[in-house]
Amino acid sequence: MRHRHQAAPQQAPWPHRVKRQHCRGLADEADVPPAISQDWRSFRAALVAGSRQARGGEQSESNQTLLHLQDPVLGREAVWAHSIPDAEQGGLLLATRQAPEVLMNDGLEQAVVFLASHGPEGSLGLLLNK
Structure with missing residues (x-):
């Protein structure tokens, strides 16, 4: 309960939150195709892979070998991380x-x-x- 002489608490300058409905240009979740919203990592990786083919993909065989040695289970998983410009x-x-x-x-x-x-x-x- 706040009394008349107490000031309202001040909001921290960061992090700043904006309600989605007040932002122009942001799509509602209903506007996002189900394939994208359900598996965004695969969707994003496919986009990057498409752009990477144009410039010749990069791969480090030594890193993949090291990963298999350090953690065989993780080494068998599909890669979803990718570089971006x-x-x-x-x-x-x-x-x-x-x-x-x-x-x-x-x-x-x-x-x-x-x-x-x-x-x-x-x-x-x-x-x-x-």
Whole structure:
């Protein structure tokens, strides 16, 4: 219960939530084809695979061999993760061998970052494995 002299609690500046019905251009779930909403990973992987064929797909046989050695069950599963040309909110950023040189920070070798926010104003990520 709030008394007259108490101020209303202030909302934190982040994370910012927007109600879907007030956003223009966002599709309702009814507008999304069932095949996409039920299996979005396969749908997304198919889109990326189609674009990858045009530029010649990338594969690391040594990584696949290592995966089979470390976890045979996981090694037999279908791959659904894929690279994309641009960062996306909700995606994972994986450091490459060049990351320490590019970022000028040896501590970011093999870093995994969850991209919580990404837009013209900048990006916000959470470092998951350091």
